[in-house]
Amino acid sequence: MLKTWFRRLSGTDLIMYAIGVTVTIAIIWGSLATLASGKYSLPQWQDLVVFGLAQGSIYALIALGYTLVYGILRMINFAHSEVFMSGPFTAYFVARALDQSGFLERSPVVGMLIVTAASMLTSLVIAILVERVAYRPLRNAPRLVPLITAIGASYALQYVFRGLYGSGVERYPELAIFKGEWFLAGVRVLRTQAVVIVAAIALMAVLYVFVMLSKTGKAMRAVSEDKDAAALMGIDVDRIIATTFAVGGALAGAAGILYVLIFGQVQFYMGFVPGIKAFTAAVLGGIGNVPGAMVGGLFLGVFESVGPSLFLDGLGIPAPYQLKDVIAFAMLVLFLIFRPSGILGERLATKKA
Amino acid sequence: MRSYSAPVWQMALKLGLIGGAVAALLALIGMVEVFNQRAIIGGVISMGQTFLGLAVLLSAYAAARRAGTQTRSTALLAGAVAGAAVGLVIGGLALLMAAWPDLRTILINASPTLLALLTFGQAAPVALAIWIVAGGLLGAATGALLLLTPAVRSAILAALGAVVLVGVLADLLRLITSAWGVIGQALRWMFAGRGLSVAGALVVAAVVVLIGVLRQRGLPKLQPAAGRRSPRQTLLSLAISLAILALLPPVLGTYMSEVLDQVGLYVLMGLGLNIVVGFAGLLDLGYVGFYAIGAYMMGLLTSPELGFFNLSWWAALPIVLAVTILSGVVLGIPVLKVRGDYLAIITLGFGEMIRYLALSNALDPYTGGPQGVQLIAKPTIGSFVFDDVTKLYYLLLAGCLLTGFIAIRLRDSRLGRAWMAMREDEDVAQAIGINLVSTKLLAFATGAAFAGLSGAIFAAKIGAAYPQSFHLLVSINVLALIIVGGMGSIPGVIVGALALVGLPELLREFAEFRLLVYGVVLVVMMLYRPEGLLPSEAARREMHEDENVTEESALAQPAEPAIQLERTAT
CATH class of the missing domain: 1.10.3470 (ABC transporter involved in vitamin B12 uptake, BtuC)
Incomplete structure (x- = not known):
């Protein structure tokens, strides 16, 4: 018994453990070295953490779209990053029109709510459209097939929007009420960051209540448990799946506006990196798990914001901030390999995949 | 058949509207305008216009297919309705663009050039009417195509396809053939502008139809049956294709x-x-x-x-x-x-x-x-x-x-x-x-x-x-x-x-x-x-697994996975 275990271990597992141990040692070593050098002051760390939380709450909102769809269809909706892009890119024109008419200056809150609604609506429509065209006809196809259509749909959408609105970077009008900063218990928080974090948490709470308490939410959970049984209980499975895509899309549209609050600009390629990060967040939290996506998003946001300075600076790597995305991808890979169940999830990567 | 007519035209209308939406999208992302510079038949039709025409053709074809061909009128009607619906959407887009020129500040490709292209230089309401009528006629013609015998239908489609393909590449063909001296001189009449000339298009169509007829008669087989060649033949064909590949760059x-x-x-x-x-x-x-x-x-x-x-x-x-x-x-x-x-x-x-x-x-x-x-x-x-x-x-x-x-x-x-x-x-x-x-x-x-x-x-x-x-x-x-x-x-x-x-x-x-x-x-x-x-053989089987199971077609029988796996194991 022990002998066979040992023989198995000596193969690839050993290399895997070696990789894991090396990464852990490098992280600890780098962190200690950075902290010992005292290169960053406490307010700087606080800034990084707050920025990470704001970024992470956006990731969390997008991650919910991945997780909801994965929970029901057991597929990665690769086109979700483009659903996220479509909302704020389209809503930009609404914002511009409101800005030109002076409405956005006069009542910025109502104006931004209108812009957000436009963004959510666009993303919702695109999400439903993608489901209808690229996924629904392939419900029972081999596993690779919907993944490939998803990649295809993602590129098609990106370049449709590039064709429609152009390839330039568009800057959203800046609003006075989002300028400035607050101090909470001595920690500096930019207004935009505060708005982003609060709005994201509010939306997530609404979603949680919707999934847990509403009749549609119950139907969604039933379909994710067992499609056939749900259909026998009188649930219109296709409609519930479309609803799931719609909810994920609306959240992505809202996340898009929050993204704009922080970064201020939109373009056709803006979805790719946040999309992949949000997917990472969904995996971190345990894909298919709604609270997991929220935890994973916040965790990833902070990790990649603090990470470059904390782990890499101490190792003497020049310009560590350039490697921010490498850290996020490395997290994704390490989590998928060592703990595919995520922080709060069940084990899925090998069994159901 | 009267009781079925309502669903048929509804279906045709839906397909036509979808086709029209796709065509409008193609126009708005700039594809129609860009490809309008490339002529298929010089002075007659460009590639951009072909895209719009294809939207009509495909929608009408799909609609006529679904309507069935039991009665002649349903296929024609379905084709016409779908075609007219495509025309309605494209014409409607033209109308919108004419009425609201500021659209261009949002959709960068809604340019005056595109508008001129979509309206044929006419006033927008006139263009809308033209689009609906032309779409309906083209759609009906597509529906009529389904009523022809398969041989005639495939000949027409092959000829049209060949003209489009050769027309698209006409630019390049001319460039290549012009380097060939006498042959290039002899072929010059085939090209006009950046596309084929009318005569060139007719010749291409005629050649394709002729090949089709000859192949149907079974006279000269263009390709020998695969898999039954002797090693010498294989070697020979390999040598020939190598020689052709080696000669490509200078040519x-x-x-x-x-x-x-x-x-x-x-x-x-x-x-x-x-x-x-x-x-x-x-x-x-x-x-x-x-x-x-x-x-x-x-x-x-x-x-x-x-x-x-x-x-x-x-x-x-x-x-x-x-x-x-x-x-x-x-x-x-x-x-x-x-x-x-x-x-x-x-x-x-x-x-x-x-x-x-x-x-x-x-x-x-x-x-x-x-x-x-x-x-x-x-x-x-x-x-x-x-x-x-x-x-x-x-x-x-x-x-x-x-x-x-x-x-x-x-x-x-x-x-x-x-x-x-x-x-x-x-x-x-x-x-x-x-x-x-x-x-x-x-x-x-x-x-x-x-x-x-x-x-x-x-x-x-x-x-x-x-x-x-x-x-x-x-x-x-x-x-x-x-x-x-x-x-x-x-x-x-x-x-x-x-x-x-x-x-x-x-x-x-x-x-x-x-x-x-x-x-x-x-x-x-x-x-x-x-x-x-x-x-590949295996992929075909895998992808159509379900169909084989339900149809239990004889073809799927000799290729059961179990047999293949046994072979792998031994």
């Missing part, structure tokens, strides 16, 4: 050689990814990483700019291949237990990590950071230097032939069968004694080696390695060409590369819409022809 000129080089690079990568995705069923989206490693290793070993080794290209090649193979194994080990879409995401992560590392300053002394590596050595044989596209073509050709040969031999080997068994079902494959670890790693390593070779040649071709060249899009392109050709099919890789890399290079207007078309092609192929254009 086609520099520009086409450049296109062929591109195709060659993608064939090399496609053959490699085909082993990983097509044979072994491991969806690898980070394939570009190995291409990058190949190119950067070549830079590291040969470039005097970095000044480490200054080897010659040939001396560096074995080391480059060894390193890419090693990287294939190293990146393969962590993902051994991961399947399906998770594998795709992890490999995508690897590919992006490699690119970000190359782009960052962290590895500056080895990769040159954002500026990349320059002065990479060109391969030489004696005093012959592969320094321009026509010469590199031969290097690529040799590379493609070699890797193609290896890929074919691997496919038919014990290892190839193990890959395919693993692709069909990992658990069963393991149960019959296939070592999953080594089989998977060999797939990753072989694929990586092919990509490494491709990267090494690419580095020699441009003499440099820039991080921008190794974008995720390269992986997607390679994946798309494998899928279009047919997963697991070696001739499919070549067809896919020609269609997705070669054709867009020929249509330069296309460049802007290339990725859009790739995306659409991926979706459409998966929806309507998941096995690809030139499918």
